[in-house]
Amino acid sequence: MKKPVWSWVELTERDIPEILKLISDIEDADHSTIRTTRAEVESYFLDSHSWRAQGACVNGKLVAFGLVRTPLIADGEGTVTISGGVAKQWRAKGLGKDLMERQVEVAQSVANSVGLSPARAVLYIEGAQPELADLTHNLGFTPQSKFVTMRRNLDEDIAIDELSAYIDIVEMTAELSEDVRHIHNAVLSDNGQWQSQTPQSWQERIKGFTAEWCLVAIDRFGDRPRVAGYVLSSAFSSTGEDDDEGYIEEIVVLPKWRGKSVAPALLRAAIERFDRGGMRYAGLDVNIPYPHHSERSLVDVFTAYGFDQIAETLIVERPLN
Structure with a gap:
């Protein structure tokens, strides 16, 4: 198997500028109607949640981002939210599959670390991402509902x-x-x-x-x-x-x-x-x-x-x- 050209790194609040830039580029490429603000990215790393963030880099540039988080205030069961994205030029190269497989492993680790049982991973898929819907289906995700933004x-x-x-x-x-x-x-x-x-x-x-x-x-x-x-x-x-x-x-x-x-x-x-x-x-x-x-x-x-x-x-x- 050919070795991936990207490498994985842990991300923290120090990486907020690079994360925001990547998210903005992804939203531009996808013509998103809703845009992510810096304040939202900063909220990813609040102490109110247990979180893990990771990124894929090519030649020192962030080209994919993944976040797993869950509230620390819980009653023993709950939801672990998965989010992230891949730069447009790095799609259809196996990076998205690599990211999702890693995200599921991290979500399991986060759920165990805060004692969530039962726990479920939840992912939000924009309407223009059929490939991601197929990928999550292959990883055992099932549709639960949809949001219509008005x-x-x-x-x-x-x-x-x-x-x-x-x-x-x-x-x-x-x-x-x-x-x-x-x-x-x-x-x-x-x-x-x-x-x-x-x-x-x-x-x-x-x-x-x-x-x-x-x-x-x-x-x-x-x-x-x-x-x-x-x-x-x-x-x-x-x-x-x-x-x-x-x-x-x-x-x-x-x-x-x-x-x-x-x-x-x-x-x-x-x-x-x-x-x-x-x-x-x-x-x-x-x-x-x-x-x-x-x-x-x-x-x-x-x-x-x-x-x-x-x-x-x-x-x-x-x-x-």
Whole structure:
């Protein structure tokens, strides 16, 4: 067998400039609609996660990058996320296969090192990467769901049918945050792409959100106020430069209040805040379980609210132990 011309090295936060340059080149070559920022690359190496990063070099130049990471706050089981990429000129030369095989081995090592059992490796595949989908299939990965990325301009209003006078949209306080965490766990944690949150992991998660864009719908009818739904949002850069998008991380309406204009009221309130914050767009991802029997339902809902589909991402996973 011919010896590869690339060599593997461990990467750390000292290599962030080279990693960012490689990712930017890959995204340029793939005409990616979403661009990775320096802040995102810096977040790869935070102490809140157990991580391992590796790169392939040719003549001292980084031509492939792989990252494996998992949160340190876990309850004994969980997800190890795999990510990375190969420079366009080094594709179809065996480097991608080499990288993926190494990534799976590292993911198993990371899962064992933090005591995750059961553990699974998760990988996100952009819609324009059929070769990567084939490669992961051969390594034992199976499709779980897909994300449909959607975006809208902020200059169009969202029409709302009559909203109950008893429902108020308020900013999320510390007290309401704990109520929202319980709802998140009850409604979303059955989906394999969302993990149940402890008080500690929840606080770590919402640190990255924009506080004034995290809103809760409160129904004040009756003896005591009740949470009817919520929206959590953060600032995002769609270009890799300045933030220009209010990204909706989660929007949830509890069953009792669905079909009662709570969702569009939350969206409108969030979008108004995005606009005041100088954003140009509102964005979100619709998660569709595999196989995609009800693919159009949520996509159609957000299309009716003025969002356009701009990309698709397939989520695949495989057990690690």
